[in-house]
Amino acid sequence: MKDVTQLTEGWSLRHGDDVLEAAVPGCVHTDLLTAGVISDPFLGRNETDVDWVGRRAWTYVRHLGHDSGHERTDLVFDGLDTAAYITLGGRPVGATRNMHRRYRFDVTGRTGRLEICFASAYDEAAAVRAVTGERPNVYPEPSQYIRKMACNFGWDWGPTLVTAGIWRPVRLEHWSTARIADVRPLVTVDEGTGRVEVRLEIERTAQGRGRTLRAEARVAGARAEAVLAGDEAVLHLEVPDPSLWWPRGYGEQPLYDLRLTLSDEGGPLDTWHRRIGFRTIELDRSADEHGTGFTLVVNGVRIFARGVNWIPDDAFPSRVTPERYRTRLTQAAEAGVDLVRVWGGGIYEDRAFYDACDELGLMVWQDFLFACSAYPEEQPLRGEIEAEARDNVVRLMPHPSLVLWNGNNENLWGFRDWDWEAPLAGDSWGEGYYLGLLPRVVAELDPTRPYTAGSPWSGSWDHHPNDPAHGTHHSWEVWNRQDYAEYRASVPRFVAEFGWQAPPTLATLRRALPGEDLAPDSPGMLHHQKAEDGNGKLNRGVARHFDLPADDFDRWHYLTQLVQARAVAAGIEHWRAHWPVCAGTVVWQLNDCWPVTSWAAIDGDGRPKPLYHELRRVYADRLLTLQPGDDGLVLAAVNQSAEPWRTPVTLRRMRADGTTVGATVLEVVADPRAVARAAVPEELVPDARSAKEFLVADADGLRALHFPVPDKDFAYPRPRFDVTLEPVSGQGDRVDVVVSARTLVRDLLLQPDRLGQAVACDRGRQTLLPGERTRIRVHGCGTVTADDVRAALFCVEPV
Template identity: 70%
Template sequence: MKDVTPLTEGWTLRHAAGDTVPAPAEAPAGDIPATVPGCVHTDLLAAGLIEDPFLSRNETAVAWVGRTDWRYDTALGPRDTAHERTDLVLDGLDTVAAVRVGGVPVGNTRNMHRSYRFDITDRLDPAAATPLSVEFTSAYTEAEAVRAQVGERPNAYPEPFQYIRKMACSFGWDWGPTLVTAGMWRPVRLEHWSTARLATVRPLVTVDGPTGRAELRVDVERTATGGGVLTVRARVGDHTASADFDGDGTTLTVEVPDPALWWPRGYGEQPLYDTELELLDATGAVLDRWERRIGFRTVTLDTGADAHGTAFTLAVNAEPVFARGVNWIPDDVFPSRIGPDRYRARLTQAADAGVNLVRVWGGGIYESDDFYDVCDELGLLVWQDFLFACAAYPEEQPLRSEIEAEARENVTRLMPHASLVLWNGNNENLWGFRDWDWEPALDGGSWGEGYYLGLLPRVVAETDPTRPYWAGSPWSGGWDHHPNEPAHGTAHSWDVWNRTDYTDYLDTVPRFVAEFGWQAPPAHATLRRALPGEELLPTSPGMLHHQKAHDGNGKLERGLAHHFAVPPAGPAHFDRWHYLTQLNQARAVATGIEHWRSHWPVCAGTVLWQLNDCWPVTSWAAVDGDARPKPLYFTLRRLYADRLLTVQRRDGRPTVVADNQSAIPWDAAVRLRRMAADGRILAETTVTARAGARSVALATVPGELLPDAGSGKEFLVADAGELRALHFPVRDHAFAYPAPRYDVATVRRGDEPDAVDVVVTARTLLRDLLLQADRLAPTAVADQGPLTLLPGESATIRVRGWDGGGDGDGDGATAAVRAALFMVEPA
């Protein structure tokens, strides 16, 4: 059996200065301890040699790190194995590296997204330690050299990320810092083996009527003496098969009668079958083993023409799915710090918010198998971008062969995962070619079209024909339509955030909204940690540094001004600005999702930009860089629930919409009340909206229940069970909100020592009441986001991670809660 020796101990890091690359003044002299997996920044940070780049404006002070060459060193023990062969296996090198064993070069790398294997059998000393060094050239040096070779190409950001196969967002983005990493970011090991090893195993999992099939396509590598017949033996659950072969590979099929089908979240269970394949020699001894979990399901993508344009609807096991999605970026700009627990925590947050689809965005990485394992278990569909984003990518060497090898390796690695349902060619590059003035700048040069419409679909068809491929997002399916035409394929909605107001989401019904979003600052406690000692203002130096979007604060202010009185400048008004910008983000996203969901099945999905952040920053995320949920997160939980009640305009008048994405019909008895701002009920009735399984139902609002179109003193309340929808005929700054009055009580939880129940009782209309729990304690989290209470109504908000300041049900706790409560106030 193959033996594996992890190489995690004894590493050191030093600046790799040479005759032409002098050490920068900031570089440490001599060796420092290094962690593998890891990167230069995290090693320097652990050694106390740089300040945390996530805090204040330290990012700029460590820019030199990314423009410096570095070397990692360790020693390999004496070669003490009876195996014929020893390979050095590096699962991820970031990015341009020269690998030497015993001072002798064994290989060079130039792709962060690939693994590498080098035969070092003859390099290891049988009696003494052998030096191993991995020397990294600055990613800037490589990218600039490739740019000089292939010629300039346009992109959306002033960094050369498209000339190197590296995580693009490490060069900075409109939500991310510029921290250009280097290092061994995935595991390193020695593998000792004899006769033959499993090089690749590709499971093509299909369902044909009552039978599930796992077709295991196996490639092997043999030693020089490893000829002859080999055997592969496979098991899927309790079902087995075996085959003999004498070449470099074979195909073995295991049939599973009546398999339990894997379903996305909300559509069924997620059964997974333990799958094992062993490689045996002629004596029956096991040479190598491959183990994964697979799920039986079918996936199709409907892109047929219809009366509304061109569909884009995913179906799992022949069941069309409304995608309740989020875009995923790397959860840390230093991805070696993301482990299984962090993946599980973040993806569980997504699942708890009702998400059923996660799009892995093309400016990041192909995530660890740990990420996809959790998605398999939670029923989160994965849309996987190939790693191209917001730039014209050269199709010449040395990039083209790297891209093909990268694509083949990652398709093979990820295809066992049942959650993976779509391969997508790129992010915004087909759109960019058409609309971002690339064509004149390119002057006929290559820009990536050959990848998205040629190479990548061929790789998917040859390697993983069980899944659909789409050329890009946005993409209308062909050049016959504009790439970002809402009626065809996938659409990105960014004009609303960049130029207009979120009410303009109501103007179109895209077939599938793959990106849209609205910015807001992170939680207050996150800001306090990230900007220590700074007086918080929207325009304070640290706040501006942690706002990476072009004119981001201007867009925030203009977005507020459409709906609220913008708070004056000055520290006394920061808390109000903070609350209103977070609320405006939640309101914007709600406007879009409620509208688009109400048009199912014409619109078949919304994918919020974005779930998460990679550092503390003002951004579009629902969960901030310190893992704290913003108000948007809790709003998303309502928007992505199986049942959504909303009021939408149909034929020019407000209409009740019951969107039922569950499998159980919903006869929604909706209590309608036309109410005055002072809380009086002006009219009341009940209507019924009968929504079948996975369908939408409408109910007309009787004329006497409709508030006057221009009234700032009336509004409509629609209640169905625990669900509530509101309709205000005017914007907030034109509505006559009463001065808010309410009572607060705090009750310590006997069954949860670190939990306090906060009970708020409204004496007036309280619109979008929000308890910012992190103001009570940095560890505190509330179980609810913004909620609206009518006079006389009460709500209980459970706060975990706070002991009530030692006075969980006293006046001190109540005063602290009042200071952390926010709501819409009169203009």
């Protein structure tokens, strides 16, 4: 039977005469940080002080012994970052140039000093660029010339921290006769029967050649066996009436253990195990009267995807543990998310990420790793890219949560709109990957899943790549240049990216910028704002609705976070109200990789921003929304549940002082997975110029609001409310904050981190009418007073 020795201990990191203890898995930056050689690059402006780290060569060293009775010993790397030259006992073992691949080297009988010498990623990229020639890039860094996490080189939300190191596990595998090299389980469901076609490849030793071997596969009581005279076999298993895997909100997520054993006459030689799920996945891209669709269909059910974009959860990915993956993805699921897009400027995530998605019912849209750049298609990159694609398709395809392969992020759009064509002058730029190589690899290795060439992509060059009427669409003009109300100007078929910025929570800012007198333009705040004209766009977004506060950081912080939540809600409410024409929204973005002002719903310290709580509201199965349009004001009841939604909706036209001008009750029936729309009676619609009237819709504990004018033009009363605290019985660290409104209180928000670094609460912004009260559960707060809580409460105030 194969033996495995994990190589996690005994490593040193060397540069010149300096030798440090090294953690494996890890990276140079984390080792230097542990040793006190560098300051934390996430704090203050330390990032600029460690630029030298990514521009040097580094060597990892340890002694490698040999104690095995097996015929063969392989040195196996799950991830090397990135250009490395490996020696053992002074003799070459191999070389690598791809962070996104696994590597295996035969070191049978060899012992001695193991050295892994990493070149600077900048030097490797320069060498490749010298061969391929220049290509356009959105950022002034060489990310497209090296197969490495592109956002290591900085992004409009990320630091420039160019890493090197053994970033995923390394081990010795000792084996005899034969081993399992690759397993591809093709899982389908046909007329109620689950089918698993297990495609097996093995590797033999010299002594193992010519031997007859046996492979056995088992799943859910089904068994199949094959005799291998060569190095490949196909085993077929059938499972009658399997329980189907569903996205969260549509059903359960049953997982089945698929086990494979390779044996000879002496017994087992090697085993393989994964969990699989039975489900069908289709992508409906058929044309209709609205253009070209893009609808995910799981087990025959058409789905409006409630998605988020995922970036690496740490600028140093080796620090992301299975527990951290689980925490972040659970946060996503609890916000109503059912799809996570793994963005193409990051990494193919660890198995723990996809395991968690399998269990939580989170569909995974997986980008191949190309983003915002023109990529050369010549060697040495082309061979690396094909090997990388093959490696990761095989590695990830057992996961039922994986529903879509996507060729790239924004490169097809970039070629058309970002002035690439002229400087390229006919040179390759990646099109051959997205429309040729990658779809061929997916069709060969994983024909059970759909592939799309890019995001955005209209399906062909017959339409603009980012045409909202065809395929996937990225909506960035609104954030860059317009008011968030402009999200309502179109109904894309699938919104794969859109978002609005806001700073992180105050506790995160205080930790990341120690001792700084916080202001929107203070040095640390500007350093942790990576977007072009980011603060300008933030301020213009606020100024369209509120007067920008002068010299009041707390108020600015509240308003920027409020506008972020409102903006994303405006888009999602509008697009969900137009299902099934629009079939999904994928918010940019769920998470951050360090403390930064960004589009994220969860900041770099893992704290939810108000946007996170807003996602819980707008991604709930049932959503009530008031939608202005050319035909007047419309009430939309969005029902993504499996049951009909029959409810009376109370409409009230109200004055700012809380009195009711008019009211009615509409009976609304929304079918399962459908939207019911009803015109608001004309007599209840406030005048478009009214500064004193607004509309409220209430049903089943849900509320929708319509204010006809910007907040700064509305005659809000001075907000008055009472705050009381009620301990939660049996839970000493929890308290209910009860807020009772005496006036209209618009967008009341508790910022729990102002009560303590570890304090959290269960809801975001709320609007209370006079006489209403709300209960906010707070945990982790210890002993606080009503005055403490009042100081952490914010709401809209009159000008």
